[in-house]
Amino acid sequence: MAVETSRVGAAIRGEFPIFEHTTYLNSCSQGALSYRVRRAYEEYLDGWDENGAEWEHWVERAESARAAFARLLRAGPGEIAVTTSVSQGVSGIVSALDLATRPRIVISEYEFPTVGQIAHAQELRGAEVVHVRPEADGSIPPELYAAVVDERTALVCCTTISYRTGHRHDVAEIARIAHDAGALCLADSYQGIGAIDFDAPALGVDFVTGGTVKYLLASSGLGFLYVRGGLLPELLPTQTGWFADEDIFQMDISDYSPAADARRFDAGTPPVPNIYGGLAGMSIVEEAGTAAIEEHIAGLADRLIAGLDELGATVATPREPERRGPLVCVRSTDVRTLVDTLAAARIVCSERDSNLRIALHLYNVDEDVDIVLTSLARHRHLLA
Numbered sequence: 273m274a275v276e277t278s279r280v281g282a283a284i285r286g287e288f289p290i291f292e293h294t295t296y297l298n299s300c301s302q303g304a305l306s307y308r309v310r311r312a313y314e315e316y317l318d319g320w321d322e323n324g325a326e327w328e329h330w331v332e333r334a335e336s337a338r339a340a341f342a343r344l345l346r347a348g349p350g351e352i353a354v355t356t357s358v359s360q361g362v363s364g365i366v367s368a369l370d371l372a373t374r375p376r377i378v379i380s381e382y383e384f385p386t387v388g389q390i391a392h393a394q395e396l397r398g399a400e401v402v403h404v405r406p407e408a409d410g411s412i413p414p415e416l417y418a419a420v421v422d423e424r425t426a427l428v429c430c431t432t433i434s435y436r437t438g439h440r441h442d443v444a445e446i447a448r449i450a451h452d453a454g455a456l457c458l459a460d461s462y463q464g465i466g467a468i469d470f471d472a473p474a475l476g477v478d479f480v481t482g483g484t485v486k487y488l489l490a491s492s493g494l495g496f497l498y499v500r501g502g503l504l505p506e507l508l509p510t511q512t513g514w515f516a517d518e519d520i521f522q523m524d525i526s527d528y529s530p531a532a533d534a535r536r537f538d539a540g541t542p543p544v545p546n547i548y549g550g551l552a553g554m555s556i557v558e559e560a561g562t563a564a565i566e567e568h569i570a571g572l573a574d575r576l577i578a579g580l581d582e583l584g585a586t587v588a589t590p591r592e593p594e595r596r597g598p599l600v601c602v603r604s605t606d607v608r609t610l611v612d613t614l615a616a617a618r619i620v621c622s623e624r625d626s627n628l629r630i631a632l633h634l635y636n637v638d639e640d641v642d643i644v645l646t647s648l649a650r651h652r653h654l655l656a
């Protein structure tokens with residue numbers, strides 16, 4: 273146990289060469305590249321070179337990815353679809369909804385564009401999309417959902433952690449509100465998975481989606497969709513593909529017979545190279561343990577927020593540890609210039625709206641926080 277919990281901070285940083293020259297605080301956009309993930313891609317290429325089409329092995333790797341996602345969510349592998357993106361998972365969900373009986377889809381203002389756009393695309397099928405907008409302080413309390421979720425609602429979408437402000441939402445309560453009205457609930461958790469301890473069944477949510485680009489430390493082209501097991505008999509996605517069939521290798525084109533489990537939300541040929549990278553990235557997260565990672569990040573976030581307060585900056589992310597995660601946002605008067613100025617000093621952050629986004633992960637240390645704070649003090653005029 274002691275070994276596991278020590279695989280954060282200085283103990284893991286050497287796996288990520290970028291820290292030799294850069295203060296990397298941008299895991300909300302893209303996790304840093306490790307030697308392990310680079311080697312995994314090489315292993316894929318070597319196997320392909322040596323053995324040709326290793327399809328049996330590659331399909332086994334896809335099943336290993338399903339199992340790894342399941343462990344991270346404390347779900348069963350039969351509750352996980354392996355996808356290429358959040359977009360694929362969400363399109364699969366809406367394709368399974370009966371919008372004739374329940375036309376309403378509720379989304380929060382903090383949804384990632386893909387979720388909002390997929391919801392609005394359903395207007396072509398008769399959907400009515402309702403937005404839940406944040407209060408003046410940027411929070412979205414569950415009561416705001418309760419005001420618009422009704423017996424005509426099919427799906428309620430929330431985001432575990434806002435990519436725009438770092439707010440963490442009460443997913444369990446939002447799911448309860450959805451269920452009270454007979455609706456289903458989706459939590460886009462891309463900005464949390466890998467950085468927070470996550471228990472999908474305990475939250476009671478119906479769907480959880482995310483991918484490996486950010487806190488799971490790998491590349492684009494691999495994601496997951498959790499579908500609560502009990503729900504599966506009712507849900508038939510019409511967005512599908514041969515890897516979602518009950519018997520993939522039967523090659524039968526005479527009917528639609530989807531897998532009994534969440535694999536029915538898979539689609540075409542699995543993204544094999546990304547699966548190699550994803551498994552390597554997830555192994556780093558799993559070795560550290562998500563509880564230890566969350567605790568490590570919370571300590572760094574406390575230090576960062578205290579430093580920002582000393583600068584008199586306006587922190588857009590809530591202060592209470594249970595209402596935030598790995599992303600701390602601070603208001604800027606000219607955020608593009610601020611991101612560029614930090615980049616010139618080899619400090620990598622990002623921006624959304626007028627917020628500077630500072631993302632913390634297992635490989636960050638106190639020194640990273642102090643470096644960004646020192647630089648922000650020097651450019652105080654760019655903070656609101």
Ligand SMILES: Cc1ncc(COP(=O)(O)O)c(C=O)c1O
Pocket residue numbers: 356357358359360384386431435460461462463483495
């Ligand atoms: C909250 C959130 N959802 C979804 C995505 C990406 O969606 P997709 O995998 O469809 O590109 C991102 C980031 O890229 C994100 O931050």
